[in-house]
Amino acid sequence: MPGSTQSNQIRIPLNGSWHLICSLNTRGNAVVPPGLMATLWRLGREETVSPRASCSEGLPEDRSKTQRLTSICFLLKTAIPACTDFEVTQFPLRMRDWLKNILMQLYEPNPEHGGYLNEKQRNKVKKIYLDEKRLLAGDHSIDLLLRDFKKNYHMYVYPVHWQFSELDQHPMDRVLTHSELAPLRASLVPMEHCITRFFDECDPNKDKHITLKEWGHCFGIKEEDIDENLLF
16 A cells, blocks of 8 residues: 555655645545645646545545545645745745636636636626736746736735635634634645745734734735725
8 A cells, every 4th residue: 555544644655755645534525625736736846746636545445435535635745945034025926826826717617616706706806817917827937926916916906815715714703723724734835835934924923813914914915905895
């Protein structure tokens, strides 16, 4: 049986120091939105594995045949390098562009994504999708991402709010906890080793909660554009 098994995680060795990690959700619910994993793999720089790769060969043989399991697989490098000051300043540029591109994917006609965005969300995303000035998805330089953010700032405001709303499991409190950030952090660590430090710096008062205002500031959104009415 390849890899090692734990109660809810399977590690399958790949080439070099990369592993395929399969997180098992015994409730049968995925913890990432449609399109997220496919986007992660397009951002991969050293190893490519289908986001829909089956982890069935690594499951414990004695598991109940009636137990519903959903596998969420992602790449993880054994040794994650430290995040430098320079790298953490670049992280929001890639993250903003990534969030925008995810919304573009969810808006495009696709049976797998159908119904994920509600009507209000689709109306908001439509304006970005139809804008001819939109920077299309691709492996862009940091300088280009920075220029695009300055030039087309308005296209990034809603995607930042959307991600906050997606992560916030208790909308009444309007804050993100460590547990609410965990699914996004786990998914991004393989490709973005600065994610943990970035989230830490989004919590300047170290109260273990990230407010919408703190979240917006982390992504360079102007205070006057941080709006709870965009959380829908």
